[in-house]
Amino acid sequence: MIANEKVWTVIVLLAIGTFLIRFSFLGLVGDRELPPIILKALRYTPVAVLPGMVAPLVLWPAATQGVTDPLRLFAALVTLGVGMWRKSFMPAALSGAVAFYGGLWVLNLAS
Amino acid sequence: MSNVTPKSAALMGAKNGSPFILVLLPFAVLFGVLANQAGLSIEAAFGFSLLVIAGSAQFAALQLLTEDAAIPLILLASLSVNLRMAMYSASLVPHLGKAPLWQRALVAYLNFDQSYAVSSAKYQEEPNWSVPAKVAYFLGVATPLATIWYVMTLVGVLVGTSIPQEWGLDFILPITFIGLFAPMLRTLAHLAAAGTSVFVALIFVSLPSGMGVLIAALCAMVVGVVVETWMEKRGAL
Numbered sequence: 001m002i003a004n005e006k007v008w009t010v011i012v013l014l015a016i017g018t019f020l021i022r023f024s025f026l027g028l029v030g031d032r033e034l035p036p037i038i039l040k041a042l043r044y045t046p047v048a049v050l051p052g053m054v055a056p057l058v059l060w061p062a063a064t065q066g067v068t069d070p071l072r073l074f075a076a077l078v079t080l081g082v083g084m085w086r087k088s089f090m091p092a093a094l095s096g097a098v099a100f101y102g103g104l105w106v107l108n109l110a111s
Numbered sequence: 112m113s114n115v116t117p118k119s120a121a122l123m124g125a126k127n128g129s130p131f132i133l134v135l136l137p138f139a140v141l142f143g144v145l146a147n148q149a150g151l152s153i154e155a156a157f158g159f160s161l162l163v164i165a166g167s168a169q170f171a172a173l174q175l176l177t178e179d180a181a182i183p184l185i186l187l188a189s190l191s192v193n194l195r196m197a198m199y200s201a202s203l204v205p206h207l208g209k210a211p212l213w214q215r216a217l218v219a220y221l222n223f224d225q226s227y228a229v230s231s232a233k234y235q236e237e238p239n240w241s242v243p244a245k246v247a248y249f250l251g252v253a254t255p256l257a258t259i260w261y262v263m264t265l266v267g268v269l270v271g272t273s274i275p276q277e278w279g280l281d282f283i284l285p286i287t288f289i290g291l292f293a294p295m296l297r298t299l300a301h302l303a304a305a306g307t308s309v310f311v312a313l314i315f316v317s318l319p320s321g322m323g324v325l326i327a328a329l330c331a332m333v334v335g336v337v338v339e340t341w342m343e344k345r346g347a348l
Contacts, residue, residue, distance in 0.1 A: 002149065002150055002176050008158070010176060010185050010189075011155065011159055014185075014186060015163045017190045018190065019220060021190065021197050022196045022199070022200055022222045025200040026204055026219050027219055040336045040340075041332045041336050042197060042198045043195065043335070044304045044331065045195050045332065047296065047308070048305075048331035048335065049192045049331075050167065050291060050308075051309045051312070052311065052324045052328060053171060054285045056312060056313065056323075058285050060316075061281065063279065063281045076289055079289040080293045083289060083293020084294070087294040088294055089134065089138070090290075092293050093287060097286060100282055100286065104279065
């Protein structure tokens with residue numbers, strides 16, 4: 001259970017920070033050119049943050065006490081592959097979920 | 112059709128944005144379900160969707176909250192996911208920069224991936240629209256999508272209360288993250304950035320929660336820019 005005060009602190013500060021990012025140029029900076037290197041770097045933020053966040057969760061899941069689970073690894077690779085192939089969120093996430101729950105079901109049958 | 116009334120622009124926006132309801136709806140439900148499973152109250156889950164209104168950052172913050180990361184680290188990691196929106200903000204300036212401040216503030220609040228993508232595409236097509244028509248179009252795209260986002264988060268929380276913990280929902284969050292970034296891996300530079308992020312995050316996994324991700328993200332952004340610059344030079348030769 002996460003402390004409620006902590007959750008609300010994160011919500012409020014994240015809301016303010018996110019708004020300031022969105023308001024930055026439109027509201028404050030105006031029609032000024034960004035240095036090209038900054039523009040380039042900004043394009044990489046999602047692919048720079050999310051893979052690093054996900055990798056330990058896939059390799060050492062808390063649900064298996066940090067032991068690598070072949071099924072979770074497989075489901076993650078299916079999601080990645082379908083996502084890169086179809087270039088869209090829904091097919092990727094659905095295939096990953098089917099791979100994971102399908103795998104669990106098969107393993108339950110086998111045991 | 113270079114001149115439209117704000118009203119017809121808003122209706123057109125709502126129509127052009129409607130396909131994205133199908134994208135946002137399951138995503139919002141999922142956020143509600145996972146927030147509920149993480150132990151967040153219904154008010155907190157709704158607060159996230161209403162005040163932050165940014166999918167990936169909400170999921171990132173939720174993940175780091177469950178890992179009990181320190182607040183500054185949660186904020187830094189989640190906000191860096193949102194940095195791309197500074198780019199959106201900058202690219203709207205030529206079209207909406209002359210709108211009244213309160214309208215620009217409203218557009219800023221509603222500036223997420225889908226509203227930005229649909230609107231900026233329209234502004235390319237119709238550069239001569241009046242500023243009020245352009246603002247109305249943006250709000251026409253964004254308002255129904257934002258409403259879906261709020262309401263479906265609540266639905267997700269209610270659905271979540273009826274899902275037993277044994278269902279292994281823990282793994283839905285990683286799948287969500289992968290589903291989000293995998294479609295972005297279109298160039299060698301993006302692949303290199305993602306690979307760097309994974310590699311560095313795994314090296315620093317024993318650091319306090321959230322710290323490794325930040326170091327990984329910084330390295331990955333540098334690698335992305337370096338590889339892109341290198342590819343451009345190679346292409347130019």
